[in-house]
Amino acid sequence: MTQCFEAAIAAFHPVLPLTIALSGGADSTALLLACAQRWPGQVSAIHVHHGLQAAADHFEQHCIDLCARLQVHLTVQRVDARHARGQSPEEAARTARYQALQTAATTHAIAPASIALAQHADDQVETLLLALSRGAGVAGLAAMPAQWQRGGLVWHRPLLLVAGADIRRWLQTQHHNWVEDPSNTDERYTRNRIRARLLPVLEAVFPAFRATFARSASHAAQAKELLSELAEQDLAQVGNPPHIHALQALSPARQANVLRHWLLIAHQTTPANNQLTQLQQQIHACTTRGHRIHLKVGRGFVIRTGAVLHWYN
Known part of the structure; x- marks a missing residue:
């Protein structure tokens, strides 16, 4: 009330x-x-x-x-x-x-x-x-x-x-x-x-x-906190910068969650929804050493360097 x-x-x-x-x-x-x-x-x-x-x-x-x-x-x-x-x-x-x-x-x-x-x-x-x-x-x-x-x-x-x-x-x-x-x-x-x-x-x-409306916002804030805690646990597993093979082992929802978390805490940037979707598609398709990733994400670019992802602007 x-x-x-x-x-x-x-x-x-x-x-x-x-x-x-x-x-x-x-x-x-x-x-x-x-x-x-x-x-x-x-x-x-x-x-x-x-x-x-x-x-x-x-x-x-x-x-x-x-x-x-x-x-x-x-x-x-x-x-x-x-x-x-x-x-x-x-x-x-x-x-x-x-x-x-x-x-x-x-x-x-x-x-x-x-x-x-x-x-x-x-x-x-x-x-x-x-x-x-x-x-x-x-x-x-x-x-x-x-x-x-x-x-x-x-x-x-x-x-x-x-x-x-x-x-x-x-x-x-x-x-x-x-x-x-x-x-x-x-x-x-x-x-x-x-x-x-x-x-x-x-x-x-x-x-x-x-x-x-305040109650709904409070529920969303609790969910945000839980997603953040899960993302911290997953980031500890996939690494910072994240390893592609470890990312591929996650469900799409957890993968999206940890990628957002990595980009925010490590690089202070937030991906648009379509940028994150394209990045996940590229991670899924990354099955060979020669597969190249170079995507605009947030204020900069995500690239593949060997087995890991990096971000730069």
Whole structure:
């Protein structure tokens, strides 16, 4: 079931000190306010200035004013979030934001043990629907994790079971304002079209959709973890780099699983579905010493060198 905002905050137990990723919008403003009230003197904030729109300076000023009122230390991190050729603007901004949060968290006055992000239940639904629209596998359907570790920090999303409307209602009771990002209503972005057109329909047809979608994402996350554990065991058997003969001994599903795992952990790349299918076909056909493998996979190429596979870019 979904949670109300206050219940979610009560159930949130991060290791302190805590830093909040503060955009200035309703969700992160509410999260900062609630956490600063609960753990006075143990909470700081980071605002990432993307510089992508005219309102960016207004967002920054809101964050400065809010943190001054709450007596919370604020770090402003300016980034170049322009997207590269072939990269979506959303992906570029997201990558720049996480890199800036990681950098700022290790350099500002209060070195945090934890970082909290304000994504909520509606964001989780949108992420899951986007994954479904792209034909994602288990990893994509797992959507956003509530907690993970990276760069020596524990990252949290304590509001993943809270509807966005509930967060705004709570914030209104606190008589605090927030800034509205004008890009959130721009329906050129798929996520915004989902929010504006699909979520109201889901609300009308399946009132409990936030809770049921979250449950499905949780099931997918468990399956993802099991597949990862199996892939680690299989990679230990086939080798890194993997031996072709050992790969051929695996079932197609386990072979695909371990190949994805190898490419991700060893080379930080992810194959498209058709690339992985072609690679498996070549592995199956590799019955002679002279059989050549040279395939585009992810950001580079998989080649055969003797009895093993290698990847390069």
